Amino acid sequence: MGLRTLEARLLAFAPWLLGLSLLGHLTMVAFQTKMTMVDLMVYRNASPELFTGGLYEWRLKEFSDQFALPFTYPPFSALVFVPLSWVPWAVARWSWQLLSLACLWFVTHRSLRLVGSRDPRRAMLWTGLFVWVEPVRTTLNYGQINLVLAALLLGAMVSARSPVQGAGVGVAAGLKLTPAISGLYFLVTRRYRAAAWSVAAFFGTVAVAYAISPGLSNQYWFHLLGDASRVGPVGSAINQSLRGALSRTVGHDVGTGPVFLVAALVAAVLTGFALHAAVKARDTLAMIVAVQFLGLLVSPISWSHHWVWAVPALMWLVYAAGHRLATATAAAWLLATGSYLISFLLNAQPSIWVIPRPWHQSLLGWVYPAVGLLTLVTITVVLRQRADESEEDVEHPVDLLRE
Template structure:
């Protein structure tokens, strides 16, 4: 393991060094145009010239300070530091933040072992994908904002959504502060609603309003200028029809030959995107999957989504390889599609051809210049089409098997042997002192909100113990050790058999990665549960679980 980690670290170091060499040898490698805007523009906060600033360096179009006044408050200290120190520090911090984003994304998939080794392997090539590469070229803030968003969701994953949860409060406040820096992170408030943690959205709104009111109090003129005059003026950000703008508005504008603005064409496009995203959200249940749907919807509907704003392709790739997305049919094909688009940098290629020739036809630019939105719609369509396979699929889902009417694939349910896998399903009674861990189901609709012992289908070549350890790692992000059986196996209507086993926590803190909530129950609390609040297949085990808990309590007391 140590040698593997050393090799992964060396791979990442080589990638970073190669990037720094690239910066030295190429014209745009260290232009840092956006970083100049952050640093030089925020200096105008003191004398009220913030929104009169325009970057005077070599750019394709004028670059004014286009961010809310709170961004200038946060970035103002940069104007007090020598440029070379700012530039080097920003670039190194971007590398570190990208690595941290990968670590958090892996943990949100349920990974608890080998995380840093895998993070190094992912970060090294991610540095060269188009969104990250251009972010480094321009000194953009996107990766820092992505890190803050992932951190907020990571804090919220172990909460039950109540208003007093510290993870909900801290994450919501962080999202609101980031929205005060750049408005686009505000879309993350939808995650709190979609993940049934609405108090987080409220705290985000309160925090954002706090940034506005604070700036209005301290810097009234620039604050009124931004929120009263400049808000919504996409033309200040750059040419909407520029091929590097991969939003719906940019894509539709290139298709029809003029800026569609906020007219009916754009409105129809946004409506279609919202409907598709809604059904895609309904097709996923894990927290990272929901977050990705929300972020890609935000990229579509934003007036300007430059290619470097699509850094969310990195967590998407991790979700497709290591997360719940990997268990859906066609995941490798979807991943390959994104590797090609992000690796080649299709908008960047079109831009180079436009500048140096041969100049592509307008129709070619309109079609191939829609690479990122098209890939987004393809991915969301794939999520909807593979909804029956989300996280597990009907044949992997003991409760869907126990309730065939909720399964989207009745043929597979009727013939579980057809996939060549064992017909056993395992469930873990994770016991800690005198408590057992139950998880609240997120799907299907007929079982959503009911409590169960977490677990899943045994794969080919696995023992029951191995399957149980793997399922708990994927569903709860914790490592357990399987113990003796509990109760009697339950025969499911489609020919599968459900087995329950004691389990002992070895490492990690269980979190509701694929469930609505998780909670520890004592024997008294188990007996007080209404049978209707427990999934049907697990109801018969309640007396056995209570006895196991009482035996554990007596043994610990002795």
């Protein structure tokens, strides 16, 4: 049975598969009241400290025997999270789960639309599957904001209106700095008005936070920004950035020294090739994936749950590429995210702060950065080959009169 036949059969049961998948997940939420959602607890419990001046001294000590979790986002994000503190914990956790699941469906559905698929059952099928892959699973378990940000960014970046595009990216960057990399998409597509709107929206979030708490704003922007150790252990297996992988390989935090700079340059060059090919092909999803992957690779810390951008990447690899290399890359992503390898590596380390580890664990700890780099190569190869084939068709048109 071919893949197309298998997919056709699965699509017939897509609503049922999605329903069972969501039921299984929500059942886990119902019976695991201490399942963590520790990040959501940080958002909720720390946000009122915006008005006391103690936001960045506050720590969540429950559920973590190795690292009392701090609030690490800009002050504006604390303001956005304040309403969570107005409702009981049960209401907050259930609301956040439902919002995150809706965002997962949106990201999957919009990605499929960008590759030309309009069958709603396909979005149902893949959403049901993605609930159980590691980046999404851990985002849901931790109560993280990744799916919300991904939906906000993807919806904004594909909008036809510059103010919407820019405002979405600017506000997302105001909530958490890493989405600022999305501005690169506006530059390579020459959407300068959208880029200007994004800058204005971002500084608008900064201004709002300064109006509420100048002291905390100064503390964040001039003292805490750039301190990766405050965010968490750089060398832990859960950090799937280039810096994390390199640090585990050499046995110490490489920081932003020459080793990291060379790796970041390689990632930037590969992204440049991918973006050039995607711009020439007018492939919007490929451009967005390339930009977001660059941000994940060069960020000091990219937890495995930050890699929810593997979802749109997989949709492009499966449905837009039509190439053996893309099939192999898609299989690599499914294996990497479906095997829960990062969770196993995390459990194997004696402490989240210990960087040196056995060579095989260091090698396996490259999984997301390695497949991320492979994805950039795949975008370049597939779209360049497609462009070459199109040029050959133009240069050597079929002589219809001979048929």
